[in-house]
Amino acid sequence: MTSSANHSNLPVTRALLSVSDKTGILELAQFLHTQGVELLSTGGTAKLLADHQIPVIEVSKHTGFPEMMDGRVKTLHPKIHGGILGRRGTDDAVMAEHGIGRIDLIVVNLYPFEATVAKPDCSLEEAIENIDIGGPTMVRASAKNHAHVTIVVNPADYPRIQAEMQQEAGRISLDTRLDLAIKAFEHTAGYDGMIANYFGSRVAGGTPTAPVQFPRTFNLQMNKLQDLRYGENAHQQAAFYAETKPPLGSIASAVQIQGKELSYNNIADTDAALECVKQFEAPACVIVKHANPCGVAVGASLLEAYERAYQTDPESAFGGIIAFNRPLDAETAQRIVERQFVEVIIAPNPTPAAVAVVAAKKNVRLLSLEAWPAQAKPSLDFKRVNGGLLVQTADTALFDSLSVVTERQPTEPELNDLQFAWRVAKFVKSNAIVYAKNNMTLGVGAGQMSRVNSARIAAIKAEQAGLALIGAVMASDAFFPFRDGIDNAAKVGIKAVIQPGGSMRDQEVIDAANEQGIAMIFTGMRHFRH
């Protein structure tokens, strides 16, 4: 890393500590004191240090100005900002003229704005008082002058600073200062983004208790988890970014236990498999290929679920991504690795025996995650378009209401299969058709421009796999515009259908189902997936 040629590397002689999160500050302050560093500090931080017999000078004493306006003005003073921003060797004379002493190390973390506004009863006034002004001003000033000054915004970096000062006679290298300055700018960018989002959704259009869903500007901070070897194709560059706190049980919070480096497509497909398998309560297995489930099943055990999911489409399962909703056991792992080529296996907390089984296949990527909460918090979906970004709430709902629209009611097993197939169809790219029986997919038709063709493909797949469709059910992610979808389903042996309804020709479609003796359910909710 490089920075400005005009930099200094003087030992730290004066530090300013001003922190809301006081984790580790006493240990750091004690260390700095033993190194002979003079400590300046704001009210609460100074009191904590003094209470622990660490010599400290209050900022108000240093500036000759009291803290005022309930803490709105504490460090906003030329003696502080001149001490931070002064270029050593360039501004020495003006600093001396105005009695401004160098401040070499700034340790600041900000008022907890995010935690404050997350409280359901947070008022606008409370939010406003938790907008830190003096802190970010010092953070940005120090980061700007990193050629001479060190800024630390995260207690996790305290040990690193201590170790370096100890080894280098009180000095902190330019490389470290630059790295910490970048972290500082990232920190203030994230902080200001949260404030802009808060005001953009609660004041512009909404209220503190009833925010609008989409703020006026969309400020999102993502942290790079890893660079990827390439993107969707080898000539594209790519990286994987994650939210600061990704939800439990998400691909972004998963841990890779073994195997080759994850690729861009691996991550996208694993996400698709994982989010689909989360739909099921009982032991379930989802096999995904090119973002679509090619086999899904529920079983009495994970092994049974896998065996049945595999049967749907063994051809497509080759090189697939396999997701489970229970800890992977050794028996299931053994069956997978001895039978098929698999890119990724993901499951909550695989057992040590399962990990040992997969270890025999060095290339197989095995991912583990924490068990997820029953109701994961809904988040937002994004889609990039040229010159813009489409933002929507995630498709977390399943159906509006289930209403039988035909003369024949579905039998209990049909009803069960209809609900199973509907859950799968939600995760199949549109137009989606899913044939299923006994909690197992028999054929999946995905991503066709015509629904009739998706149905044809689903039937071809079932035939190829030697799976009979007689007595099976069909799920369709969107309504049937014409009766041909039902007539064709009847020809292959489908006995019950689940679909949103809502077509202009619903009655024609219902009549077809009645004529064919098919039971049909409307869900009142469509699940397009592009």
Ligand SMILES: NC(=O)c1ncn([C@@H]2O[C@H](COP(=O)(O)O)[C@@H](O)[C@H]2O)c1NC=O
């Ligand atoms: N007003 C100021 O000049 C000011 N200077 C520093 N702060 C913040 O005051 C907090 C520390 O306060 P205390 O040491 O009193 O607990 C830090 O989060 C720091 O970012 C300030 N507070 C708000 O802007």
